[in-house]
Amino acid sequence: MKLILTGGRVVDPSLNIDAVLDISIEDGKIAGIGPDIPKEPAKSRKGMQTNVKTIHLGGMIVVPGLIDMHVHLREPGFEYKETIETGSRAAAAGGFTSVACMPNTNPVNDSRSITEFIKKKAALCGLVNVYPIAAVSIGSAGTNLTDFRDLRDAGAVGFSDDGKPVANSALMRRALEYASSISLPVISHCEDTLLSAGGVMNEGFAATELGLQGIPAIAEDVMTVRDIMIAAYTGAAVHIAHVSTAGSVDIIREAKKRGIRVTAETAPHYFTLTEESLREYDTFYKVNPPLRTKEDVAAVKEGLRDDTIDVIASDHAPHAATDKEVEFDLASSGMVGLETSLALSLSLVSDGVLTLPQLIQKMSAWPAKVLNIPKGTLRIGADADITVIDTKKTWTVDRMQFRSRSRNSPFHGRQMTGRAILTIKGGKITYSDNQDNT
Amino acid sequence: MKLAKKDLLGIQDLSVEEINLILDTAESFIEVSTREIKKVPTLRGKTIINLFLEASTRTRTSFEIAGKRLSADTINISSSTSSIVKGETLIDTAKNLEAMNPDVVVIRHSAAGAPHILAKAVKQAVINAGDGSHEHPTQALLDLMTIRSKKGKIDGLKVAICGDIAHSRVARSNIYALTKMGASVAVAGPATMMPRYIERMGVQAYSKLEEAIIDADIVMMLRIQLERQNEHIFPSLREYATYFGLNRKNISLAKKDVLVMHPGPVNRGVELAPDIADAPFSVILDQVTNGVAVRMALLYLLTGGN
Numbered sequence A: 001m002k003l004i005l006t007g008g009r010v011v012d013p014s015l016n017i018d019a020v021l022d023i024s025i026e027d028g029k030i031a032g033i034g035p036d037i038p039k040e041p042a043k044s045r046k047g048m049q050t051n052v053k054t055i056h057l058g059g060m061i062v063v064p065g066l067i068d069m070h071v072h073l074r075e076p077g078f079e080y081k082e083t084i085e086t087g088s089r090a091a092a093a094g095g096f097t098s099v100a101c102m103p104n105t106n107p108v109n110d111s112r113s114i115t116e117f118i119k120k121k122a123a124l125c126g127l128v129n130v131y132p133i134a135a136v137s138i139g140s141a142g143t144n145l146t147d148f149r150d151l152r153d154a155g156a157v158g159f160s161d162d163g164k165p166v167a168n169s170a171l172m173r174r175a176l177e178y179a180s181s182i183s184l185p186v187i188s189h190c191e192d193t194l195l196s197a198g199g200v201m202n203e204g205f206a207a208t209e210l211g212l213q214g215i216p217a218i219a220e221d222v223m224t225v226r227d228i229m230i231a232a233y234t235g236a237a238v239h240i241a242h243v244s245t246a247g248s249v250d251i252i253r254e255a256k257k258r259g260i261r262v263t264a265e266t267a268p269h270y271f272t273l274t275e276e277s278l279r280e281y282d283t284f285y286k287v288n289p290p291l292r293t294k295e296d297v298a299a300v301k302e303g304l305r306d307d308t309i310d311v312i313a314s315d316h317a318p319h320a321a322t323d324k325e326v327e328f329d330l331a332s333s334g335m336v337g338l339e340t341s342l343a344l345s346l347s348l349v350s351d352g353v354l355t356l357p358q359l360i361q362k363m364s365a366w367p368a369k370v371l372n373i374p375k376g377t378l379r380i381g382a383d384a385d386i387t388v389i390d391t392k393k394t395w396t397v398d399r400m401q402f403r404s405r406s407r408n409s410p411f412h413g414r415q416m417t418g419r420a421i422l423t424i425k426g427g428k429i430t431y432s433d434n435q436d437n438t
Numbered sequence B: 001m002k003l004a005k006k007d008l009l010g011i012q013d014l015s016v017e018e019i020n021l022i023l024d025t026a027e028s029f030i031e032v033s034t035r036e037i038k039k040v041p042t043l044r045g046k047t048i049i050n051l052f053l054e055a056s057t058r059t060r061t062s063f064e065i066a067g068k069r070l071s072a073d074t075i076n077i078s079s080s081t082s083s084i085v086k087g088e089t090l091i092d093t094a095k096n097l098e099a100m101n102p103d104v105v106v107i108r109h110s111a112a113g114a115p116h117i118l119a120k121a122v123k124q125a126v127i128n129a130g131d132g133s134h135e136h137p138t139q140a141l142l143d144l145m146t147i148r149s150k151k152g153k154i155d156g157l158k159v160a161i162c163g164d165i166a167h168s169r170v171a172r173s174n175i176y177a178l179t180k181m182g183a184s185v186a187v188a189g190p191a192t193m194m195p196r197y198i199e200r201m202g203v204q205a206y207s208k209l210e211e212a213i214i215d216a217d218i219v220m221m222l223r224i225q226l227e228r229q230n231e232h233i234f235p236s237l238r239e240y241a242t243y244f245g246l247n248r249k250n251i252s253l254a255k256k257d258v259l260v261m262h263p264g265p266v267n268r269g270v271e272l273a274p275d276i277a278d279a280p281f282s283v284i285l286d287q288v289t290n291g292v293a294v295r296m297a298l299l300y301l302l303t304g305g306n
């Protein structure tokens, strides 16, 4: 079976391509990319007709399969929130062909068996490449390192105690050194949990009026500084997760200038929403790190623009109604993101913050580079992971239509512009808004 | 005239006209509490649920008396266990209460915003009887009533609110109430007890008690919550009492006819020197009396009284 995508504008920053080109796919790989790929069924040597399917994509954007390097798939342990299968469906519908899933499952992904379980479940489902991030410490308890090499051999692509940040600086130092020696990233959720203790939203004027306990920006910033200092001292690399503050953007920018090996990501809600959204005590807006101020939003956008922030990742965090339909103080943190991330990110292009190639880079080539995985490119011979985007399509977010098992999106009802209309993973269509293609 | 609102969730969303309506109505109810038979049939057949999910004897009793003096059936549900512990969400609780068809649900909760979540989930009127560190609107209304009856006005007065502003729902509601009614408000407390950007609420903030008290018409002292010491917001009770407690000496900086207020219960010897609470300028017990009248007024207005 051969698939030909024709007439679309191909945007692949990894190849420096931005032109109307055709792409041919054979045996799950990119077989050709160019202006004049023959569209007629070719006769094979024995005179048998090869099965060729051509999809016309005039006016569409064709990009390397998008990668979301920070998602929570909740399996094993929290299958009532999400499973690898429902999360995979959500990813495909959102235009993603690869995701990296965080280890805060139950049990925590701190062992070969859990990593292998996730890989197997994901392969069985087959809709998205799932790359497990393993825990830094056993049980994410912050005491003993996990078996990094063994976990790598089982398929882990990085390490993180996301959600239970590493408080012990000595442990963090050793984690960075050890991970760097096997060329895998440590992804740091930067939060000083003593500074943030009891906090449920950004510490600012909105918290003052709402009477909610604040999480100061410095709770994030002091840990960003710490991890960067450790990276500088050891020469190891560190990846800063979900940057939300102007302070952290500045710190990372300065570190990059000094040649320290730091990369960073932010999530769409940190460049879209502010603490003002919490005025109605709507728990769907409760996330960690919390939504900050409009000055922070501006700084995050500037960080994206000047490449201080390398990656956009959704921090997809599904929660069931019972986790959210409670008092604000008691509600779980997080929002689902896989099915809204692309549209929210495309607004950076329409707002002139990023060019389309820059955005695609932050959602494909660069997360692939951080995770050191052979993805995010349409190079001939690469896996045929491709996302087709209609940047003009307007649609309204309806959380009841989500493929995700959870519905905790504050963007419900919001008008969006742009979405994935076709997702191809390894040459197979994993999502299409056109029934004829499936 | 009636209150064109389903709920009373906070002073922040009240207009000056609405505040005046509530205060005028409350004044008309004062008389009921002085009768020999302290009961009027106004709310006969109405049901009021007092849902107190945080311990509070005073406010609950005040609401209960208010309801009973209006002949309503009042039911108290008190529990300190959070909904999570019971395995029931706040929305579940709300839906259960709604199904019993009360007319008003009065809620006290340790979590800010809980009344707002409840109000959205039920069709009945919801009154916020204090939510976390957010608002305590009936307290602010009874404070306004006390000030108005003692001073004859609120507009133009200088009010000092002193103590743990950051964790005080009484402070927030009073800041909204007093500034709306034209008073100028100064807040005082250690920097550790001042929430960020408090001045944006239209107040002057001081880290020295004396500076806030100078020429004040009203000094409102807040109760120190002793368990907050674990959060490092003050070093010791002794130090707090010495530098932020109201005593005969610093009260002399205020106007001669100053009134001292406190939402109760008082920590004698901490925020108030032992003899201050009973001094002639203390109106702490008037506040309690007016509390019943204000709550009667709200129950009446929110059940569509006219």
Ligand SMILES: [Zn+2]
Binding pocket: A162, A163, A189, A241, A242, A288, A289
């Ligand atoms: Zn995190």
